[in-house]
Amino acid sequence: TGVAQPALLELSLPEGEHYQAEIIDTWEMSVTPGAIYSGRVDVPMPGKAYQALLLRRVEP
Numbered sequence: 001t002g003v004a005q006p007a008l009l010e011l012s013l014p015e016g017e018h019y020q021a022e023i024i025d026t027w028e029m030s031v032t033p034g035a036i037y038s039g040r041v042d043v044p045m046p047g048k049a050y051q052a053l054l055l056r057r058v059e060p
Helices: none
Strands: 008-012 018-025 030-037 040-044 051-058
Touching: 030 040, 030 051
Parallel strands: none
Antiparallel strands: 008 040, 018 030, 018 051
């Protein structure tokens, strides 16, 4: 892990809104569903290169 390959992302999401997380591995061309988050959260990441986090707003 490193600065560009975090194992944990600290985010501040809007209170009262819920977001479904997905981890996108651009090298392996795969998508892994994650948890639903709201407010101040720590999102676990794989800690390797070529990863992206996609957050989509969802209804609770």
